[in-house]
Amino acid sequence: MHLTLEFGGGLDLLCQSVKIHEVDVPLMSETGKMKMRDLLAWVRTNLIKERPEMFMKGDSVRPGVLVLVNDCDWELSGGLDMELEEKDAVVFISTLHGG
Amino acid sequence: MEEREGNSAAKQAGLRLCCYCSQRKPALKRPKTREQICRECFYDVFEEEIHKVIMDNHLFRPGERIAIGASGGKDSTVLAYVLSELNRRHKYGLDLFLLSIDEGITGYRDDSLETVKRNEIQYGLPLKVVSYKDLYGWTMDEIVKVIGLKNNCTFCGVFRRQALDRGATLLKVDKLATGHNADDMAETVLLNILRGDIARLSRCTYIVTGEDGPIPRCKPFKYTYEKEIVIYPFILEFYYILYVSV
Numbered sequence: 641m642h643l644t645l646e647f648g649g650g651l652d653l654l655c656q657s658v659k660i661h662e663v664d665v666p667l668m669s670e671t672g673k674m675k676m677r678d679l680l681a682w683v684r685t686n687l688i689k690e691r692p693e694m695f696m697k698g699d700s701v702r703p704g705v706l707v708l709v710n711d712c713d714w715e716l717s718g719g720l721d722m723e724l725e726e727k728d729a730v731v732f733i734s735t736l737h738g739g
Numbered sequence: 740m741e742e743r744e745g746n747s748a749a750k751q752a753g754l755r756l757c758c759y760c761s762q763r764k765p766a767l768k769r770p771k772t773r774e775q776i777c778r779e780c781f782y783d784v785f786e787e788e789i790h791k792v793i794m795d796n797h798l799f800r801p802g803e804r805i806a807i808g809a810s811g812g813k814d815s816t817v818l819a820y821v822l823s824e825l826n827r828r829h830k831y832g833l834d835l836f837l838l839s840i841d842e843g844i845t846g847y848r849d850d851s852l853e854t855v856k857r858n859e860i861q862y863g864l865p866l867k868v869v870s871y872k873d874l875y876g877w878t879m880d881e882i883v884k885v886i887g888l889k890n891n892c893t894f895c896g897v898f899r900r901q902a903l904d905r906g907a908t909l910l911k912v913d914k915l916a917t918g919h920n921a922d923d924m925a926e927t928v929l930l931n932i933l934r935g936d937i938a939r940l941s942r943c944t945y946i947v948t949g950e951d952g953p954i955p956r957c958k959p960f961k962y963t964y965e966k967e968i969v970i971y972p973f974i975l976e977f978y979y980i981l982y983v984s985v
Contacts, residue, residue, distance in 0.1 A: 649969065706966065708973075713767035716775060735969040 649734035770966040801832035804912040809837040811851025814918025841870035843878020869906035922965035
């Protein structure tokens with residue numbers, strides 16, 4: 641599944657300072673659908689090159705990280721169980737920084 | 740059966756609309772209230788709540804000169820934008836300035852100062868940069884070379900506080916506004932409880948401090964959630980420099 645991932649709020653530092661990633665994520669489940677939890681696992685393995693604990697805690701993103709899918713809060717669409725679609729744009733923004 | 744289905748479909752439709760306008764699709768769940776809200780209502784509500792805090796707490800008077808402590812980070816950049824917007828929209832009659840402190844930390848302050856310089860142009864607010872070098876004859880880099888990395892935060896904290904006061908005096912302002920938000924307030928309360936600092940605990944959440952000193956300071960974002968401060972520019976699509984505290 642082709643997705644556009646963006647890392648903001650300093651999270652790009654964990655991905656070799658690249659803010660926007662165009663990725664093709666292999667579908668793991670037999671249903672041919674991808675849930676957000678699957679994408680997070682894939683990102684942790686393939687994109688996060690250092691300090692994974694700054695991005696994730698357990699199955700989900702670390703508290704303080706906002707997730708927007710097509711400019712909408714993922715909490716409105718089921719969070720971890722939200723289903724992603726081809727060409728979705730996902731943004732991860734960390735709020736854990738100075739002001 | 741049909742009635743129940745009809746009701747649940749209506750409920751479904753209702754859940755999918757903004758809680759404020761009931762017209763547009765929600766874009767986020769407000770961290771402050773957990774309400775589903777669309778973009779337009781979010782920035783209206785965000786701005787108007789701050790306006791209410793300013794009014795209810797009598798933070799400013801017409802004709803006052805106000806310096807906004809601007810570090811180039813998320814809170815101060817959003818504060819500069821929102822204050823200049825509200826000043827214009829509600830005719831506060833304020834003279835706003837940006838006040839930035841250059842500690843002389845290479846690779847850290849340079850980028851954020853660039854952001855503040857951009858803000859100066861974007862918002863049309865005069866900028867004053869006050870540097871440790873000018874005030875004290877030392878940059879933080881030089882201090883660290885002499886004392887190492889252990890106690891440098893103490894020096895920096897003391898210098899910064901004074902630098903803000905001195906910068907505000909140079910600008911001849913009546914007040915200083917900083918971007919401290921609700922999360923900062925909560926952290927300060929917890930810190931003071933853990934330290935057992937009763938004296939500080941009683942004062943630490945005041946929205947205005949230092950009224951008996953030369954330059955009073957206020958915190959218009961006292962009730963604003965940090966997450967909403969991060970979302971707001973994203974919704975409006977403007978950017979700021981960020982420093983991750985990793």
